Amino acid sequence: MECSLKFAPCNVNHNYCVYCPECVIPPFFSTREKVFRLKPVLDEHVTVIKDLAKSIEVDFWRPESPELLTIDIDVDIRVSAIYLDMLYTILVLIEDLQTAVEAQADSGPTPRTHSYTKYNSWDKIQSWIASVSSSNPNLISRQVIGNTYEGRPMNVLKLGKKSSSTKPAIFLDCGIHAREWISTAFCQWFVKEALSTYGSDSQMTSLLDQMDVFVLPVFNIDGYDYTHKSNRMWRKTRSRRSGSSCIGADPNRNFDAGWCSLGASSNPCSDTFCGYTPESEIESIMKAYITIHSYSQLLLFPYSYTYELAADHSELLKVAEGASAALRSLYGTRYTSGPGAATIYPAAGGSDDWAYDLGVKYSYTFELRDTGRYGFLLPESQIKPTCEETMLAVKYIAAYVQKNLY
Ligand code: 0X9
Ligand code: ZN
Ligand code: ZN
Numbered sequence: 173m174e175c176s177l178k179f180a181p182c183n184v185n186h187n188y189c190v191y192c193p194e195c196v197i198p199p200f201f202s203t204r205e206k207v208f209r210l211k212p213v214l215d216e217h218v219t220v221i222k223d224l225a226k227s228i229e230v231d232f233w234r235p236e237s238p239e240l241l242t243i244d245i246d247v248d249i250r251v252s253a254i255y256l257d258m259l260y261t262i263l264v265l266i267e268d269l270q271t272a273v274e275a276q277a278d279s280g281p282t283p284r285t286h287s288y289t290k291y292n293s294w295d296k297i298q299s300w301i302a303s304v305s306s307s308n309p310n311l312i313s314r315q316v317i318g319n320t321y322e323g324r325p326m327n328v329l330k331l332g333k334k335s336s337s338t339k340p341a342i343f344l345d346c347g348i349h350a351r352e353w354i355s356t357a358f359c360q361w362f363v364k365e366a367l368s369t370y371g372s373d374s375q376m377t378s379l380l381d382q383m384d385v386f387v388l389p390v391f392n393i394d395g396y397d398y399t400h401k402s403n404r405m406w407r408k409t410r411s412r413r414s415g416s417s418c419i420g421a422d423p424n425r426n427f428d429a430g431w432c433s434l435g436a437s438s439n440p441c442s443d444t445f446c447g448y449t450p451e452s453e454i455e456s457i458m459k460a461y462i463t464i465h466s467y468s469q470l471l472l473f474p475y476s477y478t479y480e481l482a483a484d485h486s487e488l489l490k491v492a493e494g495a496s497a498a499l500r501s502l503y504g505t506r507y508t509s510g511p512g513a514a515t516i517y518p519a520a521g522g523s524d525d526w527a528y529d530l531g532v533k534y535s536y537t538f539e540l541r542d543t544g545r546y547g548f549l550l551p552e553s554q555i556k557p558t559c560e561e562t563m564l565a566v567k568y569i570a571a572y573v574q575k576n577l578y
Contacts, residue, residue, distance in 0.1 A: 350395030430477030
């Protein structure tokens with residue numbers, strides 16, 4: 173049915189609806205929050221959404237800020253339900269965010285110890301890092317590479333068979349964005365799998381024999397801790413600066429790669445604030461890699477700071493498609509692959525582009541499950557299947573790199 177001449181048609185399931193008053197159903201007066209998906213298909217829709225963001229408080233889940241809005245990309249936003257009547261949109265992804273936050277943890281008591289199928293607090297991850305790194309000295313070691321703004325040590329785990337010569341390496345990091353909890357869960361899963369399948373899985377054995385994998389389990393520790401204790405939807409770091417009451421910068425806009433040009437904000441209060449100077453965030457000191465984010469089911473590679481194709485575009489695409497196919501083979505989860513700017517949105521200052529421009533040819537950003545049903549609030553019951561399928565893709569890339577060392 174047609175909702176309005178000006179707006180996209182509304183189907184029965186409200187899947188393609190942009191403005192459709194009859195879809196905005198009670199309860200209007202809930203004081204809780206809702207997440208909406210908007211499907212702008214005309215420039216006017218984009219304007220409407222941007223105006224909306226100016227007049228009420230809107231938390232952009234995807235894309236990350238109103239500056240990144242364009243037609244034909246899905247927009248997921250979180251707003252207080254008191255603004256419902258101002259919303260020109262329809263599909264209610266999560267009926268009631270508060271319920272979704274609660275539903276995310278499986279029922280039953282929270283274990284006191286670390287669990288690979290739970291979203292662990294930073295304290296639990298920290299003790300896990302200590303115990304896992306002393307569990308198998310032949311395969312794993314740890315190194316402190318710095319401290320976060322709030323003074324937490326950043327540990328990198330080095331996985332690989334000890335060798336007298338320097339081995340080629342892969343860098344894997346998780347948790348650049350605080351609220352993307354499935355990402356953080358994946359790095360822990362990867363370490364577990366590496367340690368437990370070395371010696372039995374031929375691919376893992378050969379990988380760790382020939383290469384080292386450096387794993388940074390939580391990049392943005394301060395932010396991650398904050399999402400557990402204060403604000404589940406926090407994205408940025410927690411750095412402060414006198415003169416601004418707004419806290420943090422987006423670590424994935426802070427790398428020195430087209431810094432603060434496209435798709436990044438110079439407003440300290442924005443969720444995509446690029447920082448006062450490139451690499452002002454102390455967290456941005458590591459080199460090289462695969463970086464894990466959520467959500468959208470994408471496998472991205474450079475560039476995001478320009479629409480120009482990377483010199484290695486066709487090879488990067490071929491490997492990404494192979495990795496996506498490997499991922500899909502387990503549970504049928506579909507990923508889209510392509511260069512960041514064209515596939516998700518242009519956004520400068522990301523770690524993948526930065527690593528690539530430093531000469532790291534195979535530089536990939538994963539956006540894990542899902543496509544928006546739960547978004548950042550992916551239920552714990554999906555940790556295991558998500559990590560299992562993602563392992564296949566990461567191992568595919570690692571095996572390719574191993575065979576094509578440059
Ligand atoms: O916007 C981002 O930083 C990433 N998406 S997220 O929803 N996890 O925030 C995408 C990063 C793609 N790469 C670059 N922009 N360089
Ligand atoms: Zn409708
Ligand atoms: Zn992210």
